Amino acid sequence: MPTTRKPNLESVTSINNDGSRNFIHPADTKGKFTLGRRVFGALLLAVYILLPWIPIGDYPAVFLDLAERRFHFFGLTFLSEDLWLGFFLLTGLGFSLFYVTALFGRLWCGWACPYTVFLEQVYRRIERLIDGDASERRKLDQAPWNGSKTAKRVVKHGIYLLISLILAHIFVSYFVSIPRLYQYMQHSPVENAKVFGVMAFLTGALYFCFSWFREQFCIIMCPYGRIQSALTDDDTVIIGYDEKRGEPRGKKSDPNAGDCINCSRCVQVCPTGIDIRNGLQLECIGCSACIDACNTIMEKTGRDRGLIRYDSFNGLNRLKKRIMRPRVVLYTGLLLLGVFALLASLRGLHSSKVEIIRMTGQPYYIDEGGIRNQFRVQFVTKQNEPTHFALNVTGLPEGARAVGMDEEVILQPGQEATKTLIIQVPTEIYSGEFNLTLEAAVTPGDYTLSSTVDFVGPSTYTLNKGNQSPTKTETPSPQP
């Protein structure tokens, strides 16, 4: 006989007392939250699947080109040297998650987490299609192996594997792009062993997670699930059971009973196997299935909806509700700080780069032309159209010369170039080391990049002495 463990606060429903797994088969729900989650999940899936296919400029919308170390996001290109921006991206995502959690609890888990979306909107839908509703699935689990059960299992796991393969290929395509992935797929796996290995590992991981591991990840392994209890307080909107209205539980006909008729629909539909009537629990992923389930029953019994609803602990207990709390103010401040830092750093980020590097060899040379420094100038463009650099060297003392930067530099998309820059300072006007700056006016974009280096040379004192020696007579007396 199919049985269900009764949920309690002391142990996890999905693990039996002997440590073995108790598979949870959540019942179907209907309602606005179920529909909303399904639509939102479909949207997220579409975004995940389509992004590598949509070309923006010359590249897919999102293409993290690991081989070339160029990262394309919606027409913007970043190089590996821009990786520091990832700090703001990650902290920004972190603070956003803090913020959302403080206000709305585990909204992310139930609505937007890829794990939940894949599990609830893809794999569990397939299981529902093949194995039937919750009680049929439970029965099938218990049933002895026969032809029909074997066929169902083979079909189900076959489709699971196929879907896992597709999802893994899409993931890989974010890093190698669709055309290259298609090219790889037509060749032996050995030729692209690394990419194939990643794809195979991912396929295995997805298949394992969604065919067997399921809610165990959310309730035992997920780090966000671990820290969320530190991020919420009594004013955080959670999914909760209105104890004041529902208790004591009893039959509909019982005049002394509360609104909860103890039908246990909320327990049957829970994908992590908890009883929401026990209050907020670590296992709750905020999926709102129990809200829809309870609302259906409340409507049938002619009672108000919302016995289980989105509300804060204070709201459920008829206490004063607050939106602005110290933690919300703090998280808002941190979020704004992060956004500001990101915007500030993006403002300083240009789609091209100019850098002066001193050439190998001696730091400076002295000959008839005076004191000479030799540099390499590196030009990089991340723009997807030809980039012009109009050059100008500033900071030179009167009479000094810069050679090699007279011509405009034009780079084709993705190109890099190195040019030679020579700075000559006649000995008679040399009065010590100085800074010089190369300014590059860039079109398109109309901004100016600059790179500054030291001009190095002998100390004016030793240069004086050298000039007084009889072997070097060619230079006139230098300035003091």
Next chain:
Amino acid sequence: MNEIDSNNDSIVLREHVFDGIQEYDQKLPNWWLFTLYITIAWFVIAWVAYYQLPLNYPDDFEKLEAQISIIDQKKADELEKLMADLDNEAFANLSHDPTYTDPGKAIYEAKCAACHGLDLSSKLNGIQLPGVPLNDTEWKYGSQPLEIWKTVRDGSPDITKGMIPWKTQLTGAEIVQVVSYVLSKQPQ
């Protein structure tokens, strides 16, 4: 729907009490224990393979050295291949071959012109640049094409002059191109 509050579900507590506090005695999930067993098994395998068997695995430094020597070997092979069909005669032919002199011109203008002048005269608007003129018949370190190639590759024998070894920035083939371009500009 059958909710069974059987003995199977009763909460197990340890007998030990301190300050009135008792501990649960619940089993870990089996899969969790299984990950522990995997790490133990992995430890045995790794310990035997890395510390007990006389197998000499290369460490990171040795792997790096091996990769560098592969690159060096590749470079040496390319150079040897290049030098096999390259002599002073061949250079004379290359200097008339636009597939060599055209890319050579681009390299010259980016790297060499700053010292030797765009027109190889070592002059810019009549003012002397640091490099020696390349459009006269005077060659400081050998006038044979291969000698010029060597000077570009390894730099001036006199390190105080400032002609650096270009082999760090240019490949052997690129040096051939730029030398071909310079030769094509010689008064003959």
